[in-house]
Amino acid sequence: SSVSTPIRATLFPGDGIGPEIADSVKQVFSAAEVPIEWEEHYVGDTIDPRTQSFLTWESLESVRRNGVGLKGPMATPIGKGHRSLNLTLRKELNLYANVRPCYSLPGYKTRYDNVDLITIRENTEGEYSGLEHQVVRGVVESLKIITRQASLRVAEYAFHYAKTHGRERVSAIHKANIMQKTDGLFLKCCREVAEKYPEITYEEVVIDNCCMMLVKNPALFDVLVMPNLYGDIISDLCAGLVGGLGLTPSCNIGEGGIALAEAVHGSAPDIAGKNLANPTALLLSAVTMLRHLELNDKAEQIQNAILNTVAEGKYRTADLGGSSSTSDFTKAICDHL
């Protein structure tokens, strides 16, 4: 059974506050007796020519082999000749869908109540093609690439997610009134997939209007699927509705069923090593990893412990208006298990 043969998962603690919040996950997982054995990998300090970045080839191999991983914040070192760490991971592991559940945390008040949204972002192409050039002096262009293959793949993921998670509606977010060909192809693919899921309501919403509706009444939406840049923008907007990136989980899905969960907030070097960081986003991301592994009981148990600790309000880190240390907050979660 799962207790006797632990599941191996890759752990990238990352930089800055990464190691501290990764410790928090390790403690909570061990208190909950989650049958996971971590394989830790750090970002290197030289460029690995096989990845063209500070990520080592071995660390990528580890995720490929294990099929699951958890990633803390990684600040891309400044300098030339290498790629962003986040983009390298997406590219090398073909992480085609970024899934970000965004829900109100009971007891943590923001301007919005009962938010419960899922943003699903195409994670490999669009405005992130990296294709740019100067046409003549003072005139530059970037290429946005949309393919049928990547659009169908993320649309399929979104509808499948909706169906298997009891969701009722998928909204495709676009600007096809202006980018008729690129966003038009994205919508065409979403429509094709929608036909296969008659039980899920499908709608199309223009991105500007979507952002206005989200800030007026987020309850109008359920699952949102969209091209890369719109996903980048809207997932952050949604995180803002419930308190910010320190509280929201994220999971990247790759070809062949790879899942790399990650905290999408920054590495906060100013408070690194001071036992002040809030591990909530990484913990909730780790929970999405457990669900991916179908360790649903453990996932539920840990998620409840996190949410109850936040709701109780006795132990909160400074970013949430409290004065708890990372370790006291973590201990409180373990006590709630």
Next chain:
Amino acid sequence: SSVSTPIRATLFPGDGIGPEIADSVKQVFSAAEVPIEWEEHYVGDTIDPRTQSFLTWESLESVRRNGVGLKGPMATPIGKGHRSLNLTLRKELNLYANVRPCYSLPGYKTRYDNVDLITIRENTEGEYSGLEHQVVRGVVESLKIITRQASLRVAEYAFHYAKTHGRERVSAIHKANIMQKTDGLFLKCCREVAEKYPEITYEEVVIDNCCMMLVKNPALFDVLVMPNLYGDIISDLCAGLVGGLGLTPSCNIGEGGIALAEAVHGSAPDIAGKNLANPTALLLSAVTMLRHLELNDKAEQIQNAILNTVAEGKYRTADLGGSSSTSDFTKAICDHL
């Protein structure tokens, strides 16, 4: 003086609810004795080959001649062989900056208090280039074009606006961490202009982070300047913070000092002709036109009458939760003058 020789201004009532809300502006302006003579132009029902759209050449000439205009909502008729009316106006009149003040209306409660932002959007290029093509079957691309000329022009407008309107800070919104060349050029131009305005604080904010900060705490921003699509998205988001596009003014600035104010909401064909439409956005847009003409006393007087009527809450249209007709609301504004 201005009373004896009225200023001529072009008026596009537009479609749907357009004529009703334009009537409201005419009534309020006449009650306030604004020295303006309207030159009305309607959208045609055949394509004018000189504009490649349903906008007549004469109507564009009217704006060019008068230098100022006011525009209601225009729904682009469905079909082929013609351009969007809004885009045609921007292109033909070279409306390079779209200025959208966004402030909380006293007495009209939303989740946010004391919002007071100005978004300034580059309005002619970027993702709106219209350059798109299929590369091979299933692979399409759109070109985003950023030029030094258009970026400097809108940055200059934004800083000049900030300086002349008592604003303290300009934030350039971008995604230069991904689109290093295009958004990088935009930022470079903003920095160049910022150097000429040492009294204005200048900062750069990545668009995803900007959206998160806006929904968490809009008071963090003052004047925002950005490329076309980001402006489209963020101006709608900001409008959502204070109640939506039915309440927020917009003004387009063109080369040679042209100003075309417009309500950016839709033409609401479902309620057209029923005396139910809310004229606030068009009225407040008309006020920005008066300020452009330096008719500041009239602008102030009318703006106060509008805001006081909304604040009083006795006469409100259905979209604001009231049951007033367009004409009763308009009459209430006139009574407040």
